Amino acid sequence: MTTHTTSPSPSPRTPGSDFARLSKKIADAGLMDRRPGYYAIRITVVAALYAAGWVAFVLVGPSWWTLAVAAFLALAFGQVALVAHDVAHRQVFRLRGPSETAGRIAGACIGMGYGWWQDKHTRHHANPNHEGLDPDIAPDLLVWSQDQARAAKGLPRLIGRRQAFLFFPLLTLEGFNLHVASARALANRSLKNRVLEGALLFGHFAVYLTALFLVLPLGMAIAFLAVHQGLFGVYLGSIFAPNHKGMPILTGEDRPDFLRRQVLTSRNVRGGRFTDVMLGGLNHQIEHHLFPSMPSPNLRKAQPIVRRHCEELGVPYLETGLITSYRQVLAGLHRAGAPIRSTRVPA
Known part of the structure; x- marks a missing residue:
């Protein structure tokens, strides 16, 4: 990924007024209104899928068919994560108290x-794709810009040479990384409700692992x-x-x-209602980033507005198909690793 920005022609209006006018259009369309009925149904369905997965796990028992249950529960866990995402953005509940309670319950389930x-996601929303400010593009195993590639050492440098090819295989570790990062964060004394968070997190680990090794043989x-x-x-x-x-990265x-x-750092993904369900509405990423507290079922309605x-302002608005979006992600990763490939790896 090349570190660059894309700037449209300067607007004759003040920058703040561009969003203010858009915000008024969205509010006038009623798209910031809560959707309690939708979320009541969605949360009930997701909770039922989650529970059904664990019931199936017990009923199938020590059979290799249990791996099909594992795949089903992976989907259920992902849907719970998407519910937690909406809760954190106060799309479900207006007040902080109910939002935090529901979010902690959802987090404990996965x-x-x-x-x-x-905290991490809030910082991402404030400065998406800004190197140094967005934690989602902080260099770790992967490098997201050529500057990061030039500074990479050890394993990130080794992986960075072929990171586009390794991206999807490495995603198999993302679930484990979520758990490890959550546990490591408990060492940060500034973390609010640290004791409660630790109890819920390790309570999940204890119940999850006990269930696995109680119902199934070791292998x-x-x-x-x-x-x-x-x-x-x-x-x-x-x-x-x-x-x-694969979108522009901001610096300094x-x-x-x-x-x-x-808008300039986000990409939408085309698709129908099935895409909305599987991606939790985050396929309308531009609208979500502009209006993070907008209920996810309203994002599709907000898109044409x-x-x-953006067209009136001359601001580029990117929407692609899902496969094309993955191609752009991998192309960005390949570009980011170019400085590593152009130099010899030290022996």
């Missing part, structure tokens, strides 16, 4: 530290763990990768106004 994730339990967590990671990565990866003081900062507004 082994995710809600407070840690909410089968390990296989279930690998399939379940591996597919959970792939599902999460497949949801979130198309949103920003390069911070456009709010509307351009969100946002697109038309």
